[in-house]
Amino acid sequence: MSKVIAAINVTINGVCDHTAGIADEVLHQHYTKLLAEADAILYGKTTYQLMEYWRTVLDNSAEQQSMKDFAVAINRIPKIVFSHTLKSVDWASASLAKGELKETILNLRRTEEKNVLIGSRSLIIQALNLNLVDELQLCIHPLIASKGLQLFENIKQQMMFKLLKTKTFNNGILMLYYQPLVGG
Template identity: 60%
Template sequence: MRKVIAAINMTIDGYCDHTYGVADDELHDHYTALLRNADTILYGRTTYQLMESYWPLVAKNPTGDKSTDEFAMVMEHITKVVFSYTLKSVDWDSATLAKRSIEEEVLALRRQPGKNILVGSRSLIIALLNLHLIDEFQLCIHPVIAGKGLPLFANISESMKLHLTKTKTFGSGATVFYYEPQRS
């Protein structure tokens, strides 16, 4: 069965805001490798629109920065499933709108053959956490105190113990913590 991996950037005080992170070559290389080990990424409307407004343009008009351009090309081709109550269509060729509930969609995807399934939106991570459908967390903590924003772990229905399996530290000071939920 395919693994569902929640991967997100956040500040040291727990807020999800991409503008506070250090998007250097090392971080782009890390996320390019993560995407290459997956074949599907799940997005909510807000994150999808943020990604769709930038990365297809880079894929069509490379920046000349190898890490950024490679990330854009991998992002361009990975299948994206978008969950939205308001979007009627999506423009990115590799994206589709989910037709089922989050739970039904993820359970169906897990049964299909393929690589890992990534979850790249805060709202979906919360929903899937509450449904016990996340197999691994990859939390990239940036050495920044934001003091405000959207906390990752808001509206969690019950506590959950996690097991730290490894860490990866970047030159910027950002660290990825790899956790697996401890199932009872």
């Protein structure tokens, strides 16, 4: 049975926006490793469309090696996209979800050997509200953003977590690994 890991980048003040953060070699290597340890990643439409950028990196020899490695990893991993408006996706390793989030996660948890990742803010909130997250990985960037989406709005109830471990990168990024406590 696989573990469901919700992983996301966030600023000190709780903003999760792709334009607010440090996208350097260290971070690319971290996420490349995380992807290698997973069988699938779940995205909402907006995050999926942002991640399509990495398809262009595969063909660009001018990019840093860590970016190329991440591009290869994100290209390889099966992506399940949840959207009410997309009719199709054209990334060979992507598919539209055939069912609801809960049903999809429960099925993947039973059938996959490696981890199942959730990489979109909206899906992380939904999965937390459904108590379907086994581990929450917060990648905290050492900055305060002046605007952007707050990560944890729309949480239905108070949630408690057990800190499993921390990891500090030399660029000031702090990774926090949490286990949700059911009934916290």
